[in-house]
Amino acid sequence: MRSIRVFAPATIANVGPGFDIFGLALHEPGDEVVATLSQEPGVRIRAITGDGGKLPLSAHNNTAGVAVIKFLEHISATQGVELTIHKHMPLGSGLGSSAASSVAAVVAANELFGSPLQRRELLAFTMEGERIACGAAHADNVAPSLLGGFVLIRSYDPLDVVQIPVPDFLHCVVIHPHIEVRTEDARKILRRELSLRDAISQWGNTAGLIAGLMLQDPGLIGRSLTDAIIEPQRSLLIPGFDRVKKAAAAAGALGSSISGSGPSVFALTTQLQTAKDCGDAMQKAFQTVGLKSDMFVSAVNNYGPRILPAE
Ligand code: HSE
Numbered sequence: 001m002r003s004i005r006v007f008a009p010a011t012i013a014n015v016g017p018g019f020d021i022f023g024l025a026l027h028e029p030g031d032e033v034v035a036t037l038s039q040e041p042g043v044r045i046r047a048i049t050g051d052g053g054k055l056p057l058s059a060h061n062n063t064a065g066v067a068v069i070k071f072l073e074h075i076s077a078t079q080g081v082e083l084t085i086h087k088h089m090p091l092g093s094g095l096g097s098s099a100a101s102s103v104a105a106v107v108a109a110n111e112l113f114g115s116p117l118q119r120r121e122l123l124a125f126t127m128e129g130e131r132i133a134c135g136a137a138h139a140d141n142v143a144p145s146l147l148g149g150f151v152l153i154r155s156y157d158p159l160d161v162v163q164i165p166v167p168d169f170l171h172c173v174v175i176h177p178h179i180e181v182r183t184e185d186a187r188k189i190l191r192r193e194l195s196l197r198d199a200i201s202q203w204g205n206t207a208g209l210i211a212g213l214m215l216q217d218p219g220l221i222g223r224s225l226t227d228a229i230i231e232p233q234r235s236l237l238i239p240g241f242d243r244v245k246k247a248a249a250a251a252g253a254l255g256s257s258i259s260g261s262g263p264s265v266f267a268l269t270t271q272l273q274t275a276k277d278c279g280d281a282m283q284k285a286f287q288t289v290g291l292k293s294d295m296f297v298s299a300v301n302n303y304g305p306r307i308l309p310a311e
Pocket of ligand 1 (some may be wrong): 013014019020021094096138140141183186187259260261262
């Protein structure tokens with residue numbers, strides 16, 4: 001039976017001030033999914049590797065499974081799909097692990113059926129995967145993983161997704177401390193109301209970050225990586241957060257914040273070497289509170305998913 005294997009990248013969601021509206025794709029890490037055409041309609045998950053047995057094999061409860069079910073319904077498919085999911089990044093890390101799996105799965109399924117839909121048209125299905133993962137169909141991980149680059153979700157209703165050009169100099173480092181924060185929990189703790197003062201600060205910084213990227217102005221990018229609303233609340237879930245942030249600044253980062261819903265912390269820099277230096281300093285800061293961590297250094301991935309040679 002015909003199979004398609006797809007890699008979809010990890011992402012940094014929120015990117016400082018843009019809670020639920022900004023995200024960017026990394027080159028590594030990412031998840032791989034093999035989709036195989038089946039004469040039996042519907043979706044079955046053959047196997048999941050790299051998850052330590054934590055993820056559900058029932059397609060209706062699995063983010064990648066749900067995304068492909070919605071896709072097959074949309075194209076009125078009479079055949080089905082079997083999925084094998086290879087997780088290459090930690091769960092509950094803030095790197096968009098669930099998003100990468102559902103994006104890889106839907107891109108592979110679309111390819112399997114002869115690409116009836118454009119990449120952009122797959123977004124709604126991958127968002128349904130996020131709803132299963134954390135209760136909210138947010139797009140700031142799935143959209144950059146699917147489309148590549150830096151993505152602004154200008155509106156959810158109607159969905160309006162804008163790709164923002166990113167300067168070539170921009171590099172990212174993400175440090176993943178070895179603790180787990182479930183997105184669902186990190187969303188539940190958020191206050192529902194905010195002050196006008198914080199709102200003004202936040203919309204200044206969201207606009208500033210977009211302007212900084214488009215003007216290729218590192219100073220403006222750095223000044224705009226300020227989150228007055230979400231970071232102060234969620235950083236309480238990340239031991240050593242303030243030290244890690246200070247370490248990144250001292251090592252030359254433009255700015256830093258929580259990656260997605262955490263616990264990973266990212267920094268942006270103008271050079272690859274500075275990203276590595278910041279990463280080393282941030283890992284040392286986590287060590288001072290007894291946390292081991294992993295480091296991922298990457299430029300922005302402007303391509304998104306890749307179709308890989310069959311296994
Ligand atoms: N915008 C989402 C959140 C991203 O911060 O909850 C989750 O990775």
